[in-house]
Amino acid sequence: MLVRSKVNGEWREADVWAGSSLLSMLRDRLGLPGSKNACEQGECGSCSVWLDGELVCACLVLAAQAHDREVRTVEALAEGDQLHPVQEAFVEAGAVQCGFCTPGLIVAVAHLLSETSSPNEEAVREALSGNLCRCTGYQKILDAVRLASGRMREAAP
Amino acid sequence: MEVFLPRTLDEALELKAAHPEALPIAGGTDVMFWLNFDLRRPGAIIDVSRLDELRRWQREDGAFFLGAGVTYARIMRELPQFVPLAQASRTVGSPQIRNRGTVGGNLGTASPAGDALPVLAAYDAEIVLVRAGGATRAVPWSEFHLGVKKTALAPDELILGARWKAIRGPGSFSKIGTRNAMVISVTGLCLAVDEDGRSVRVALGSVAPTIVRAQAAEAFGARAMHDVGTWDDPAAPLQSEAFQEFGRLVAEAARPIDDVRGSAAYRRHACAVLARRALSWALEDRLRARGAA
Numbered sequence: 001m002l003v004r005s006k007v008n009g010e011w012r013e014a015d016v017w018a019g020s021s022l023l024s025m026l027r028d029r030l031g032l033p034g035s036k037n038a039c040e041q042g043e044c045g046s047c048s049v050w051l052d053g054e055l056v057c058a059c060l061v062l063a064a065q066a067h068d069r070e071v072r073t074v075e076a077l078a079e080g081d082q083l084h085p086v087q088e089a090f091v092e093a094g095a096v097q098c099g100f101c102t103p104g105l106i107v108a109v110a111h112l113l114s115e116t117s118s119p120n121e122e123a124v125r126e127a128l129s130g131n132l133c134r135c136t137g138y139q140k141i142l143d144a145v146r147l148a149s150g151r152m153r154e155a156a157p
Numbered sequence: 158m159e160v161f162l163p164r165t166l167d168e169a170l171e172l173k174a175a176h177p178e179a180l181p182i183a184g185g186t187d188v189m190f191w192l193n194f195d196l197r198r199p200g201a202i203i204d205v206s207r208l209d210e211l212r213r214w215q216r217e218d219g220a221f222f223l224g225a226g227v228t229y230a231r232i233m234r235e236l237p238q239f240v241p242l243a244q245a246s247r248t249v250g251s252p253q254i255r256n257r258g259t260v261g262g263n264l265g266t267a268s269p270a271g272d273a274l275p276v277l278a279a280y281d282a283e284i285v286l287v288r289a290g291g292a293t294r295a296v297p298w299s300e301f302h303l304g305v306k307k308t309a310l311a312p313d314e315l316i317l318g319a320r321w322k323a324i325r326g327p328g329s330f331s332k333i334g335t336r337n338a339m340v341i342s343v344t345g346l347c348l349a350v351d352e353d354g355r356s357v358r359v360a361l362g363s364v365a366p367t368i369v370r371a372q373a374a375e376a377f378g379a380r381a382m383h384d385v386g387t388w389d390d391p392a393a394p395l396q397s398e399a400f401q402e403f404g405r406l407v408a409e410a411a412r413p414i415d416d417v418r419g420s421a422a423y424r425r426h427a428c429a430v431l432a433r434r435a436l437s438w439a440l441e442d443r444l445r446a447r448g449a450a
Contacts, residue, residue, distance in 0.1 A: 001160060018158045018202070019192045040193040042186055042254055043339055054230075054256040060189040061257070062182065064160040065204050108252075129338030130251020 005066045007032070008076040016063045023047045023058035025066070026073060034074040034103045045131030048104040048111075049073045055111045057130070074103040077110060085155070086110045089148035090141075097135035105131045109145050117153050119145075159201040166210040166287070169315060172203050174289040177312030179203045183211070183226045184257030186250070187266050205315065211261065217320070222285070224318040225261025229273075232260070239323075241279065241347045245272045245330035248345075251338050261316045264301070267308045270363045274302065275347040276330055278360035278368040280321035286310060287317040295320065302367045326350035327442035329435050332362075333419075333427045343419040344427040346407070348435035350443070355379060355388050357439075359432060364411035364424045371432070374406035378436060391443040395436075403436055404429035 004013045007030060014029035021040075026032045026049070036046035040059045047058040050072040051065075058071075077084035083091070086109045096102050105128065112119060112127040119127065124145050133141065161179065163169035173179060179201035182188045191197040205211055211226030214236065223236075229246035233255070237243045249255050249272050263271035264284060277284075283295040288311070298319075301309050310316060328349035334340030345362030357378035359371040381399040382388050413424035 018160045019198065021189055021193060041190045042250065045251065045253055048253060055253050056256050057253045059193060060184070060186045060254070062160065062185050062189060062192075062202065062204065064162060064202075065182075065185060065206055067162060126338075127252060130253040 001064060003063050003067045005068070006070040008072055014063070018064065020063045021059050022049070022051070022061040022063050022066045022071065025063040026058060026071070032073050032075050035107075036100055036103055038100065039132075042130075043132065044101065044104070045108060045128075046101050046104040048107040048131065050107070050111065055108060074107050077106065084110060085151050086113065086144070086148045089144040089151065093140050093144035093147050095137065095140040095144035097133070097137045101131060101133045101135075105133070105141060109148065112145070113149055113152055117156065118149055158198060161201065161203045162207065163203065163205070164207055166208050166315075167289075167291070169203055169205055169208055170287065170289040170291070170313075173315055174313045176201050176203070181205045181265065181315055183259040183261055184228065184254075186254055186258045187262060205261075211259075211315075211317065214318075219322060220320050221323050222318055222320045223260060225264065225316040226259050227318075229255035229258050229260075239276075241328040241330040241349060242273065242276045245276045245332075245345070245347065248272050248330070248332045248334075248337075248340075248342070254339075260319060264316050264319070265308070265310070267302055267304075267306050267367075269305060269365060269367055270342045270345070272330070272332065272342060272345060272362070274298075274368045275345050275360040275362040277319050277321070278370060279328070279347040279349045279358045280324070281358070282319045282321040284319055285317040286314045288314045293317060298368070299370075304366045324349060324351040324353070326352040327439040327446070329438050331431045331435055333431065341418060344411075344413075344424050344431060346428065346431040346435055348432070348439055350439045352388075352443075355383070357382070357436070359407055359410075359435075361407070361411055361428060363418075364413040364428060366412075369410050369412070371407040371410035371428075374403055374410060374432065377406050378403050387440065387443075391440070391447045395440060400433045400436060404433040407432035 038044045038046040042057045042060040049058045180199040181203045211224045229249045232246040263273045284301040287293045332345045333343045342363045347360045349358045386393040408425045408429040413421040
């Protein structure tokens, strides 16, 4: 079936199997492999994207449900070579090991910080509870959140 | 496989009447798992996530109506006054799942581990079903949820929502799992105190084919509170023996099985522990409320 969604600001069309997920549409039809395909059951958060501004697992959204809706993926965060502050913070804090969970975590953290500029540790842990890192490098991820949060607060007018 | 994207409830009901085999999805968090792993492939899917009629909640004639399409994230944000419901919502999956998952999904999937279900049982909720033409019927929760993944929903019906009479009094939802997020409940318990009816309600999840109410424990708890005068004076303490007996009776209402998530014996034990804790929290809340009044 033909699904038409506004993806990262641009209306795109994709011809997908009726039962396919939004994740599969993004990766296999629209050339956006940033959202990772790992558990395919909503456990790991590696495919986190925004659907009409809400944080969701793209693997648990039927592609057809994104028809006429707006999707934003990790690819939309950087502007050219200019990384998003959350991406920069992950690089600087070394919050990356194998890197597979990173795009989902970047999206989840960017979402958190867009809603709460200085979340406490408990709020960060709860906000990231849907994202798994199998390298278990969580401490540096938490460091990156603090770093990004501080910088984004300073940069805010 | 065919997917329908109705924009109105009427359109959805006509589709359901014409395609009774079609599976309705809102968040899709259960169904997408089946599709991704090809465990089950429905002939057709009706996406009900665009239906405004399902996405609202409202007060109506002394009762409260919660649309089947209200997500757990919205319940946490918009309905914190229903404390056990908001607490149960917060234990569902992860933020990503709560942005998609709905109470209607818990009802339709009818797993005894659905976190919202013990709360609806403790609220004595009715499930409101609707069919083409707009005719609705309300089914008590106990007659709706018939067994593991079995409900009274007819093939041409959709779940419109749940309705209950709001009660005055403290309550809680508690759950045992291996971590705080992304966990299917091993045992879930909702306790609600009805100050006006002077009753205690206890509903259990994940310990029987359906949600169960612990009726003997409910009667015992209300009587124990009466016997020591706690209903009139929240400062009058319940003896520890009463908590023990209350927990024992709640555990007795469970009919658990051994499975990958826990043994039957562990679940029974968990019921008793959660029950004692929930009762003590409720009594502390009553005491605090009196102090605040």
